[in-house]
Amino acid sequence: MKIKKLVYSTLIILVALQGYSQKAKVVAADKKYDRYAYVDAIATYERVAEKGYKDEKMFQKLGNAYYFNAELEKAAKWYGELFAMNQEQEQEYYYRYSQCLKSVGEYAKADDMLEQFNKKSGNDKRAKLFAKHKNYLEEIKANSGRFNIEDAGINSEFSDYGTAFSGNKLVFASARDTGNVSKRVFQWTNQSFTNLYASEVNSRGNLEAPKPFGNRMNSKFHESTPVFTKDGKTVYFTRNNFLDGKKGKDDKKITLLKLYKATLENDSWGNVTELPFNSDQYSVAHPMLSPDDKTLYFASDMPGTFGQSDLFKVAINDIGSFGKPENLGATINTEGRETFPYVSDENELYFASDGHPGLGGLDVFVSKVEQDGSFKEVQNVGAPLNGPQDDFAFLIDSKTRNGFFTSNRTGGKGYDDIYKFTETRKLVCKQELAGIITDSETGIVLPNVKASLFNEKFELLKGNVSDEKGHYNFDVECGKTYYVRAEAVDYETKESKVSIITTNGTTILPIALEKAECKVAVGGDLAKCFGIKTIYFDLDKSLIKKEAAFELEKILDVMKQYPAMKLDIRSHTDSRQSAKYNEALSDRRAKSTIDWLVKSGIDASRLTGKGCGESQLVNSCADGVKCTEEQHQANRRSEFIVTSIE
Structure with missing residues (x-):
């Protein structure tokens, strides 16, 4: 004016002044399913971590597992390892870690984490509002x-x-x-x-x-x-x-x-x-x-x-x-x-x-x-x-x-x-947040899943349970940011962030949950249970790298849990060398993997293995076919096939 x-x-x-995972239950093999083994992935991660192996995603999962289960002291331990490994994390980890630090009396450090949490979106509220409303026009x-x-x-x-x-x-x-x-x-x-x-x-x-x-x-x-x-x-x-x-x-x-x-x-x-x-x-x-x-x-x-x-x-x-x-x-x-x-x-x-x-x-x-x-x-x-x-x-x-x-x-x-x-009309914006909760591997809808709604400060607002068709819904406010946490028995807890639009309607947020316990039958692949895509070797070499040792520790832990389990270890390559060369290289890598497990205490009689070279490509990237690096990577994989459980 x-x-x-x-x-x-x-x-x-x-005017001028003016989640991630709740701790998976340790389940004994059910007598009715004597051909299957159930693997507690979180317990395996913890045992691997206790051996000194460091992995960012692993520490996130361990911290989240205890945080969502209200075991804040244990969560503080693993979040501490996470931040010691890498200070740059998603903003929610600063908040969660601060809450855990308060639980163990480390208020000064907790305040520092909260300060960094706030800085993630700017100290000035006007900057925060702008960041929150980038589409304000x-x-x-x-x-x-x-x-x-x-x-x-x-x-x-x-x-x-x-x-x-x-x-x-x-x-x-x-x-x-x-x-x-x-x-x-x-x-x-x-x-x-x-x-x-x-x-x-x-x-x-x-x-x-x-x-x-x-x-x-x-x-x-x-x-x-x-x-x-x-x-x-x-x-x-x-x-x-x-x-x-x-x-x-x-x-x-x-x-x-x-x-x-x-x-x-x-x-x-x-x-x-x-x-x-x-x-x-x-x-x-x-x-x-x-x-x-x-x-x-x-x-x-x-x-x-x-x-x-x-x-x-x-x-x-x-x-x-x-x-x-x-x-x-x-x-x-x-x-x-x-x-x-x-x-x-x-x-x-x-x-x-x-x-x-x-x-x-x-x-x-x-x-x-x-x-x-x-x-x-x-x-x-x-x-x-x-x-x-x-x-x-x-x-x-x-x-x-x-x-x-x-x-x-x-x-x-x-x-x-x-x-x-x-x-001429009132300013009323009504929004519903809804979605379907499914099994990430099979796509099957999951009923009776606990869904919880949190605000930006991770304060619980409300909760409900998915219906028989896997559907959940919440009434929410336009323009706000929320977190939805989905929890189900035998599944890893998942927390998803969503920003609500500022016009009337429904914001859709589907949630796919991963199994917390891997069901492995004879013929199944342990690599899929832990998301192991490949065992890492230097180019043209078969010596086990540090990254490979981290993955193999998971396999080692499972084999110690199930002394009768036998595995056939298979190494695959892409097609970017001669077939003969790839077969020999993959065979050496499979044998190096077996040697590592034997040296770690697994009886050699429980292990077989071979290199498959480029003979079992999962896509069309054969010799002479132009493919992306991502497509070639899909063919470079390791498999740990269960040949016997008892």
């Missing part, structure tokens, strides 16, 4: 087109702004020249100081010519932004620091803003008193009452403010005294300017801000006030109410959906102008 240049003395100063577009707007018909060539209902009158602030010979002019604009005016609303819903309102309330300095109690007998309003002919100043000799209260006596406003939480050292302005008149909202730069100006609330006690002002918190306030609050009869908080993603200058935003006093996701009310300039001081009648707001947009009559509007 143009009047925001007035810096301290004007009433607009406030699309979000605003989805909220736009809901208002029919026109000039209110009461504007002057000066500044007119900030409206309130009082009976059948619209009360507002104006710097218009009333012709008073003793008028005081504000030197920054060469306009009169603002006073309160009122316009009668006629039978056609139009506003009559404005007249001065509450002469005993208007002073020789600025007054603005009144709000009236439901009974019409009390008004709260903003004024420069001036009472009973005395002007107050801060330590820099500047007159700031304060909130005042007046009462109606014999049809005249009087008994003007200032509110007890005012100060000469900071500004308090733009009051607004809750629907029950028990809470007063306002804008201020008082101590405890996040940014240039924040929104606060204070309880109004039955005897007329006030509680302690409370900051509305990070959902509403940013490091920018939040100001001009308005609370509708439907407990919707409307306010102006340049800290939330908008179209330029101050935009009008809205958030639902919950019963516990918390706030739902902040939303931009959209164009054409919001535009490139300053838009603020929103006021709406919840029944008629008619209202007023102020803007300094192009085409106005004065510095700031009051516009009236009709809201």
